[in-house]
Amino acid sequence: MADPTPVIDALRAESKELDLLVAELSPEQWALATPAPGWTVAHQIAHLVWTDRAALLAVTDQRAFAREVETALTSPGDFVDNGAEEGAGKPPEQLIGDWRAGREALEDALRAAPDGARFPWYGPPMSTASMATARLMETWAHGLDVADALGVPRIAPSDRLRHITRLGVRTRDFAFGVHGLTPPFEEFRVELASPTGELWEYGPEDATDRVTGPALDFCLLVTQRAHRADLTLRADGPDADRWLDIAQAFAGPPGKGRAPGKEST
Numbered sequence: 001m002a003d004p005t006p007v008i009d010a011l012r013a014e015s016k017e018l019d020l021l022v023a024e025l026s027p028e029q030w031a032l033a034t035p036a037p038g039w040t041v042a043h044q045i046a047h048l049v050w051t052d053r054a055a056l057l058a059v060t061d062q063r064a065f066a067r068e069v070e071t072a073l074t075s076p077g078d079f080v081d082n083g084a085e086e087g088a089g090k091p092p093e094q095l096i097g098d099w100r101a102g103r104e105a106l107e108d109a110l111r112a113a114p115d116g117a118r119f120p121w122y123g124p125p126m127s128t129a130s131m132a133t134a135r136l137m138e139t140w141a142h143g144l145d146v147a148d149a150l151g152v153p154r155i156a157p158s159d160r161l162r163h164i165t166r167l168g169v170r171t172r173d174f175a176f177g178v179h180g181l182t183p184p185f186e187e188f189r190v191e192l193a194s195p196t197g198e199l200w201e202y203g204p205e206d207a208t209d210r211v212t213g214p215a216l217d218f219c220l221l222v223t224q225r226a227h228r229a230d231l232t233l234r235a236d237g238p239d240a241d242r243w244l245d246i247a248q249a250f251a252g253p254p255g256k257g258r259a260p261g262k263e264s265t
Contacts, residue, residue: 004129008110010160011136015103017155018143022096025150030092034149035225035258039084041149044142045099046087047080051138052102055131058119059109065120072122080252106135123174123251133163137249140164141223157195157216165192165215168222168249169202178254179246184209184239192218209237211244222249224257 022030022045030042039047057065072079087095113128126134140160147154169190173183189207192200192215200215211218213233220226221233221244228244235241248255 002127002129004110004113004127004132007129007132007136007163008107010163011132011139012107014136014139014143014160018139018146019096019100021143021146021150021152021154025092027092029150030095032149034145036145038081039145040088041146042088042090042092042095043084044145044149045095046090047084048139048142049087049095049099049102050080050083052099052106052135055119055121055135056102056106056109058121058126059106059113059117059128059131062120069120069122103135121251130167133167134250136160137164137167137223140219141225141250144220144223144225157219159194159196159198161195161215161219162200164219164222164249165190165200166202168218168247171222171249172243172247175243175246175248178248178252181242181246186239188237188240188243190218209235209240211235211240222247224248224250224255227258227260229260 022041025041031040033040034044036043054065054068057068087098090098110128110132117128118125119128119131121131121134144154169188172188176183186209187203187207189204189210190200190202191210191212193213194200194215211233213231217226217231217233221228221231233244235244246254
C-alpha cells in the first residue's frame with residue numbers, strides 16, 4: 001500500500017506557492033482574465049475551493065458526496081462553472097480565507113484516512129494517495145492559469161511533478177474512454193526527463209508504443225495547459241500517438257484543451 005504522506009506534503013507545498021502568488025493581489029488583479037474562457041483569477045481560486053470541498057465530502061461524508069454527484073448529473077455541462085462563478089463573486093479576502101480553511105481541512109482528513117481507504121469521485125474511486133494527487137494536479141494546473149493572467153512565471157518546476165506524471169500515465173484508459181474509444185490492450189512505455197535530470201519510467205521496456213520527452217511537457221499535456229504542437233513530446237506507435245491528442249488527467253467530460261501557441265508560462 002503506497003504511503004500517501006509524500007503526495008500530501010507535495011500538495012501542501014504547491015498550495016503554499018500559489019497562496020504566495022495571490023495573497024497580496026489587488027481587486028483589479030483578482031478580476032484579470034485567465035486562459036480559461038470566462039474565468040478570472042478569482043474563478044480559478046474559487047474552483048479550487050469548490051473541488052477541495054467536494055473532495056472533503058468524498059473523504060468524510062460519502063452520502064453527502066453522492067448527493068453532490070446527483071446534482072452534477074442534472075447539469076453536467078454547468079456544475080463546475082456554476083461553482084466557480086458563485087465563489088468568484090465573494091470578496092477576495094473571504095475567497096482566499098475559504099480556500100485556506102478548506103484545503104487545511106482536506107489535508108487533515110487525508111492524513112487521518114485509514115489504510116486502504118477508497119473514496120468516490122466523479123471518475124473512478126480513488127485511494128488516499130490518488131485523491132491527494134488529483135488535488136495536487138489541479139492546484140498546479142490552475143496555478144499556471146493564475147500566473148498567466150498575472151504575467152509572471154511560476155516557480156521553476158520541481159520533482160513534485162512526478163506525482164502528476166504518474167497520474168497522467170494511470171489515466172490513459174480513462175482518456176480513451178471519455179472520448180468513446182476502446183483503450184489499447186497493451187501498456188505503453190513512458191520515459192520522461194524530470195526537472196532535475198532524472199529519468200522517470202513507466203510501463204514495460206519492450207512495449208511497442210512509447211512516449212518520451214520532458215516531464216514538464218507531459219504534465220502540461222495531461223492537464224491540457226498546452227497544445228501538443230507546442231510541446232516536445234514524442235510518440236512512437238499509432239496508439240501512443242492517438243493518446244497524445246486526447247490525454248487528460250482530470251475527471252469529467254473531454255476537455256477542450258488549448259489552441260496552438262497558447263501554452264502556459
